[in-house]
Amino acid sequence: MSLERQDTAASTQGQVLGIQKAIALQEEERIYVASQWQLMRWRFKKHKMAIVGGCVLIVFYVLAIFCEFFAPYDPLKFDPKLIFMPPQTIRFRDDNGLHWPPFVYGIEQQIDPVSFRRTYVLDPEKKYAVKLFARGDPYKMWGMLGGDIHLIGTEGNAGPLHLLGTDRMGRDILSRLITGARISLSIGLVGVFVSLILGILIGGFSGYYGGVFDTVAQRLIEFLRSVPRIPLWMALSAAVPPFWSPIKVYFGITIVLSVIGWTGMARVVRSKFLALREEDFVMAARLAGSGEFRIVTRHMVPSFLSHIIASVTLSIPGMILGETSLSFLGVGLRPPVVSWGVMLKEAQELSAVALSPWLLIPGVAIVLAVLCFNFLGDGLRDAADPYAR
Amino acid sequence: MLQYVIRRFLLMIPTLFIISIVSFVVIQLPPGDFLTTYIASVAEEDGMVDQALVDALRHRYGLDQPQYVRYLKWMGRLLQGEWGQSLEWDRPVKELIGSRIGLTFVISLTTLMMGWLIAFPVGIFSAVKQYSAGDYMFTALSFIGVGTPNFLLALVFMYAIFKLFDYNTAGLFSVEYQEAPWNMAKVLDLLKHLWVPVLILGTGGTAGLIRTMRANLLDELHKPYVVTARSKGLKENRLTLKYPVRVALNPFVSTVGWALPGLISGTTIVSIVLGLPTTGPLLLRALQSQDMYLAGSFLLLLSMLTVIGTFLSDILLAWLDPRIRLTG
Numbered sequence: 194m195s196l197e198r199q200d201t202a203a204s205t206q207g208q209v210l211g212i213q214k215a216i217a218l219q220e221e222e223r224i225y226v227a228s229q230w231q232l233m234r235w236r237f238k239k240h241k242m243a244i245v246g247g248c249v250l251i252v253f254y255v256l257a258i259f260c261e262f263f264a265p266y267d268p269l270k271f272d273p274k275l276i277f278m279p280p281q282t283i284r285f286r287d288d289n290g291l292h293w294p295p296f297v298y299g300i301e302q303q304i305d306p307v308s309f310r311r312t313y314v315l316d317p318e319k320k321y322a323v324k325l326f327a328r329g330d331p332y333k334m335w336g337m338l339g340g341d342i343h344l345i346g347t348e349g350n351a352g353p354l355h356l357l358g359t360d361r362m363g364r365d366i367l368s369r370l371i372t373g374a375r376i377s378l379s380i381g382l383v384g385v386f387v388s389l390i391l392g393i394l395i396g397g398f399s400g401y402y403g404g405v406f407d408t409v410a411q412r413l414i415e416f417l418r419s420v421p422r423i424p425l426w427m428a429l430s431a432a433v434p435p436f437w438s439p440i441k442v443y444f445g446i447t448i449v450l451s452v453i454g455w456t457g458m459a460r461v462v463r464s465k466f467l468a469l470r471e472e473d474f475v476m477a478a479r480l481a482g483s484g485e486f487r488i489v490t491r492h493m494v495p496s497f498l499s500h501i502i503a504s505v506t507l508s509i510p511g512m513i514l515g516e517t518s519l520s521f522l523g524v525g526l527r528p529p530v531v532s533w534g535v536m537l538k539e540a541q542e543l544s545a546v547a548l549s550p551w552l553l554i555p556g557v558a559i560v561l562a563v564l565c566f567n568f569l570g571d572g573l574r575d576a577a578d579p580y581a582r
Numbered sequence: 583m584l585q586y587v588i589r590r591f592l593l594m595i596p597t598l599f600i601i602s603i604v605s606f607v608v609i610q611l612p613p614g615d616f617l618t619t620y621i622a623s624v625a626e627e628d629g630m631v632d633q634a635l636v637d638a639l640r641h642r643y644g645l646d647q648p649q650y651v652r653y654l655k656w657m658g659r660l661l662q663g664e665w666g667q668s669l670e671w672d673r674p675v676k677e678l679i680g681s682r683i684g685l686t687f688v689i690s691l692t693t694l695m696m697g698w699l700i701a702f703p704v705g706i707f708s709a710v711k712q713y714s715a716g717d718y719m720f721t722a723l724s725f726i727g728v729g730t731p732n733f734l735l736a737l738v739f740m741y742a743i744f745k746l747f748d749y750n751t752a753g754l755f756s757v758e759y760q761e762a763p764w765n766m767a768k769v770l771d772l773l774k775h776l777w778v779p780v781l782i783l784g785t786g787g788t789a790g791l792i793r794t795m796r797a798n799l800l801d802e803l804h805k806p807y808v809v810t811a812r813s814k815g816l817k818e819n820r821l822t823l824k825y826p827v828r829v830a831l832n833p834f835v836s837t838v839g840w841a842l843p844g845l846i847s848g849t850t851i852v853s854i855v856l857g858l859p860t861t862g863p864l865l866l867r868a869l870q871s872q873d874m875y876l877a878g879s880f881l882l883l884l885s886m887l888t889v890i891g892t893f894l895s896d897i898l899l900a901w902l903d904p905r906i907r908l909t910g
Contacts, residue, residue, distance in 0.1 A: 412600070416597050419843055419885070421844075422843065422847050423846075423847035423848070428877060432608065518731060518851055521733055521851075522854060541737075546741045553738065553741070560726070560729050
């Protein structure tokens with residue numbers, strides 16, 4: 194515990210040992226009197242990767258919520274003069290040394306007359322200052338708040354600022370990435386929410402009452418889990434009518450993803466119900482005259498809520514990957530909706546990727562988001578059972 | 583054992599039944615039936631549609647009958663080995679599907695084997711040398727493997743190979759063998775191309791298997807029977823391989839059941855990226871053009887084969903672990 198202390202006060206070793214004992218005892222008492230949530234918090238804090246993952250995800254979601262402000266451009270704005278432009282760098286020094294404010298050079302498109310390949314040449318004569326809170330494309334945040342202030346940009350879009358390059362229509366990749374986060378990250382949450390409701394209802398019923406309902410539900414779950422999910426998802430989402438509005442398609446795809454998603458949830462809920470049904474405290478509540486509803490909501494749900502939260506977190510990545518895969522294949526969300534999968538669809542052709550590898554950047558975002566959810570979920574799962582080991 | 587196999591087999595039948603219903607529902611899901619799509623496209627080309635032909639087709643596919651009759655007829659024809667006609671390709675579905683289903687399974691099973699061959703020793707190593715540098719490295723790798731979607735891996739891989747070796751990895755056969763009948767040279771050519779999808783698919787699956795193996799073995803390694811064996815002077819290598827590894831193997835085998843659907847899924851999407859002649863691209867095409875008989879048959883076959891694969895892995899598991907046949 195406090196080994197350093199032992200070194201410095203070696204003369205009164207006995208006393209030190211006594212203090213150590215007292216500290217240890219205090220620690221132990223702290224554990225004894227801590228509430229379950231406190232124990233969970235301590236356990237969770239030990240999981241460094243989970244904390245890092247959680248923080249990264251918070252950043253991601255903040256970006257997604259205020260994407261209109263954080264994106265330097267309108268994600269749908271195209272520019273035929275800036276097609277497949279490589280990422281630009283913000284410069285802090287020019288030939289005369291340090292330069293403030295930071296700036297980007299102007300850029301000139303040149304088309305090779307033989308191969309028609311586009312190359313971009315820096316124009317050192319033109320310098321555009323990069324500003325925080327610069328005015329740029331007008332937007333309506335959440336379809337309500339109008340504005341034209343962007344976190345970063347060249348004032349009034351004076352010069353090009355494409356920090357992650359542009360795509361085949363000259364649209365800014367960074368802006369699309371941030372805007373796409375809103376769809377790609379929210380579809381995981383909405384999908385998990387739908388799965389959770391289905392899972393709790395079906396899993397709860399089959400765990401609490403058992404019998405025929407349980408048998409049928411178990412068969413169904415087993416079936417859904419044994420079907421290869423991508424083909425099933427593909428078939429279901431191909432059935433989403435092409436004339437639907439983007440918002441309807443969004444919910445259609447969410448429901449398609451939840452068709453398989455709820456099974457995992459239902460299994461967790463069911464097994465917890467089965468285990469808790471026999472617990473003494475449930476029996477005690479029953480003997481004390483609590484009604485079924487009260488027993489379930491007041492005694493059983495709180496004791497497995499943490500497990501549910503953990504498994505919810507762990508099933509979000511599957512949803513995100515599902516949406517991305519479907520949109521990538523062209524049967525999920527469709528342009529003009531911007532999502533990470535829709536963006537990656539542009540990278541499907543080897544010829545496009547070979548010449549403009551920055552098209553793969555949305556993939557990095559996906560991997561990062563999925564990893565963070567996995568870490569966070571792992572931490573939460575450990576924390577959900579603070580008494581283990 | 584026989585009793586277990588029979589019980590498990592009987593349980594499989596309702597599952598297969600549900601699969602057929604789901605596939606049928608999926609066929610029916612899109613608005614309009616496939617004939618309206620077909621008629622629309624014919625009308626666009628020729629300007630005229632022969633009403634008698636439409637009625638004949640409608641009757642031929644039983645579209646004038648109620649749903650359950652259509653389902654029963656479809657099933658009946660399937661059982662007789664008649665899979666219907668693909669509208670888009672104007673060829674029997676069976677002909678289109680045959681070789682593709684075969685290749686899908688060749689890829690999936692090869693991946694499964696390779697996954698085992700890698701995951702097994704790596705998992706044991708990670709567990710025995712827990713918290714060593716190697717363990718951390720494999721853990722990090724497997725986390726990335728789990729977090730990367732297969733299609734993204736395929737894209738990155740294609741890009742990397744193309745940049746490094748100026749070599750396009752798409753396809754399963756060299757041009758000269760594409761239409762050739764099967765012979766030894768073609769099989770060799772297949773093997774030459776097979777490693778790309780297998781490697782891509784394997785990364786995700788293998789990562790999961792390594793985690794499972796490591797966790798299982800870690801649970802076993804500190805049990806009293808291991809300590810007893812060690813105190814009796816058994817050599818460490820022999821000790822690990824003979825007892826805890828064997829016990830840790832059980833949950834490992836049981837994951838095959840879950841791994842198979844995942845692999846088939848993965849093959850579908852990776853094939854689309856790499857342009858492999860497996861079920862993936864054709865299924866996507868069929869779904870997009872509402873060629874629903876073809877799509878439905880694909881869905882049915884893939885699901886059926888997966889269920890059968892799961893059944894086989896369950897039997898394998900029961901053979902390995904007597905406790906399962908008595909309680910499961």
